[in-house]
Amino acid sequence: MKDVAARAGVGLKTVSRVVNGEEGVSADTEHRVREAITALGFRRNDSARTLRKGRTASIGLVLEDLADPFYAPLSRAVEEVARAHGALLINGSSAEDPDRERELVLALCARRVDGLIIIPAGDDHRYLTPEIEAGVAISFVDRAPGLIDADVVLSDxxxxxxxxxxxxxxxxxxxxxxxxxxxxxxxxxxxxxxxxxxxxxxxxxxxxxxxxxxxxxxxxxxxxxxxxxxxxxxxxxxxxxxxxxxxxxxxxxxxxxxxxxxxxxxxxxxxxxxxxxxxxxxxDPAQLGRSAAELLFRRLEGVDDPPRQLALPTRLIARGSGELPPEV
Amino acid sequence: MKDVAARAGVGLKTVSRVVNGEEGVSADTEHRVREAITALGFRRNDSARTLRKGRTASIGLVLEDLADPFYAPLSRAVEEVARAHGALLINGSSAEDPDRERELVLALCARRVDGLIIIPAGDDHRYLTPEIEAGVAISFVDRAPGLIDADVVLSDxxxxxxxxxxxxxxxxxxxxxxxxxxxxxxxxxxxxxxxxxxxxxxxxxxxxxxxxxxxxxxxxxxxxxxxxxxxxxxxxxxxxxxxxxxxxxxxxxxxxxxxxxxxxxxxxxxxxxxxxxxxxxxxDPAQLGRSAAELLFRRLEGVDDPPRQLALPTRLIARGSGELPPEV
DNA sequence: CTGAAAGCGCTTACAG
DNA sequence: CTGAAAGCGCTTACAG
Missing domain, CATH: 3.40.50.2300 (Response regulator)
Known part of the structure; x- marks a missing residue:
């Protein structure tokens, strides 16, 4: 960015303005900056941006197994909601192992994801308390968290x-x-x-x-x-x-x-x-994911009610095997 | 970290050493630092670390649809390899749309993922040339890239x-x-x-x-x-x-x-x-993912041969429907 | 419309 | 064994 500024003969802030599409740059200056950007192959480094802004525009999803046909649509639905909010999704599989869940969640927190959606493997989530106090939004899905209070979406x-x-x-x-x-x-x-x-x-x-x-x-x-x-x-x-x-x-x-x-x-x-x-x-796994993601982004937008618990109804689909009469 | 250092009465670098488990800290000092860390609820910010180190320990995977039963095991296999290398996985679905693929890939590059595994939706990947020159490792899987040369793993x-x-x-x-x-x-x-x-x-x-x-x-x-x-x-x-x-x-x-x-x-x-x-x-979708991830991490470790093209064999499984005789 | 200075939270290279 | 200074690449708050 420094190089771009030098080549265009402008200040750093002006380059920043152009890159972020902010107001208040004359057409001529903007043109010179853009030229320098392409000439130098400049690519903004979002890590630096993140460090300064405090938000990473990414959320984490920790589930049991990405390859499970039940979780795949859930994950996809979360991704869509994240995308609508301009956020990227970091996925991790806990393999139903509480230690691995914890390890993954904490790694995600260290990356400063803005929020976290967790399908619990463990039954004690007190390890999250410091993270929650530090401002990470968390919602649980498919199973309730253990020993802490948080948003959760379940099937009934x-x-x-x-x-x-x-x-x-x-x-x-x-x-x-x-x-x-x-x-x-x-x-x-x-x-x-x-x-x-x-x-x-x-x-x-x-x-x-x-x-x-x-x-x-x-x-x-x-x-x-x-x-x-x-x-x-x-x-x-x-x-x-x-x-x-x-x-x-x-x-x-x-x-x-x-x-x-x-x-x-x-x-x-x-x-x-x-x-x-x-x-x-x-x-409805997709709806579970969607609801959990929506609860999460509500929190990220600053809503601060008490934690919510949503129970989605299930639906009996009679196809034949359940209507067979008793036979000995 | 500054606060931790102040509270423990040590320098920043000493805190850094403790947090990273580096050598050369007396047991007593280490103890004081750890105490300050828990007292203050300190959590290292990986964004800052990333900015300084140049590596983010994360890779991106862009596929067509996470919820597709073919891609789910592929994604899971990539995750496992990434995990073995200490990296996190950022997933994104292109929905088979070349523009969305490009947008996702560039967002991932702006985040400075270390490497990228792509299942192409589009057929022109020249937009990646600046990224590759900037040092991002890329491997393609399931389909070959268009108009650029890169590692690729396919089924035959x-x-x-x-x-x-x-x-x-x-x-x-x-x-x-x-x-x-x-x-x-x-x-x-x-x-x-x-x-x-x-x-x-x-x-x-x-x-x-x-x-x-x-x-x-x-x-x-x-x-x-x-x-x-x-x-x-x-x-x-x-x-x-x-x-x-x-x-x-x-x-x-x-x-x-x-x-x-x-x-x-x-x-x-x-x-x-x-x-x-x-x-x-x-x-073998899992093997496709595993191979592509392994090629990627080879690049990340500095291997610099010409791009490789791997074709994995398929396997005919006769179960009945393919052995039915012609019937008119 | 534009820019210089300070700072986000770490690590690096160095000195003691 | 320990620490002060510089810097990673941006944005913020301010001044002109």
């Missing part, structure tokens, strides 16, 4: 699971299995609670062996599904706690001769083309 | 499409349709060339009406697929040019009474659970 997991389970009950099922994610994940716990509530509301007992929570890797889910389907009194229907569980369960059921009803939490591509087509309790 | 689209088409021919098909992406996209053109080559090698004519290139939105693909399947001499098999095309074609075929063979470029989740299971020419 409880209500969705309750509705899905009630749907199976309405189609005649009495022995319904639940295969879900690890119990310390709030959404997993909420979905289990929804399942239990629906069963209780129908006056049905829940045998402890029908419920299986744990990591959602295919091996475990497969083994547990097989277990639920065997024995003298196997379940006649399954509720799958998330998209990855559903996909594995579908694979197991495809190998079964007996028809087993299935409702899965989360919609997924091609669910309607499987046989039977898979009935799901759908979330 | 030509060979993959040739093999997939030959597979259909080997199963008795003579009238094979090709539904692909817009012809100005290099990979689309290469895949078409592979198809034509396989047909020519088998001595089969290609009727102009069998080939349909254009946007891959469901409406167009659906209409074109229906067109190819109607008339007095319909095709008995289809080659689908990418994952999105394949999915739409599958939907159309599901509504057909006649069996139509299908080979799709790109693998996709649940392809094996459809009926019939879908035969595909699989790419």
């Amino acid at each position: 997991s409880f209500e969705g699971a309750r509705e899905g389970t009630a749907h199976l009950i309405a189609h005649g099922h009495r022995r319904i299995g639940f295969v879900g994610d690890q119990p310390q994940i709030q959404t997993a716990a909420e979905r289990l609670r929804g399942y239990r509530t629906a069963m209780a509301e129908a006056g049905l007992p829940v045998d402890g062996s029908w419920v299986s929570l744990g990591p959602t890797n295919p091996e475990r889910v497969r083994a547990e599904t097989v277990r639920l389907l065997s024995g003298p009194e196997p379940v006649t229907a399954l509720f799958a706690g998330n998209n990855r569980v559903t996909v594995t369960v579908v694979r197991v059921l495809a190998a079964q001769t007996r028809g087993v009803a299935l409702v899965g939490f989360d919609d997924f591509e091609l669910a309607d083309l499987l046989s039977p087509p898979v009935t799901v309790v759908a979330q | 689209s030509f060979e993959g499409a040739r093999e997939g088409t030959a597979h259909l021919i080997a199963h008795g098909h003579r009238r094979i349709g090709f539904v692909g992406d817009q012809p100005q996209i290099q990979t689309a053109a290469e895949r078409l060339r592979g198809y034509r080559t396989a047909m020519a090698e088998a001595g089969l004519p290609v009727d102009g009406s069998w080939v349909s290139l254009g946007p891959t939105n469901p409406e167009r693909v659906r209409a074109e697929t229906v067109r190819l399947l109607s008339g007095p001499e319909p095709v008995t098999a289809l080659f689908a040019g990418n994952n999105r095309v394949t999915v739409t074609v599958v939907r159309v075929l599901a509504a057909q009474t006649r069996g139509v063979a299908l080979v799709g470029f790109d693998d996709f989740e649940l392809a094996d659970l459809l009926s019939p299971p879908v035969t595909v020419v699989a790419q």
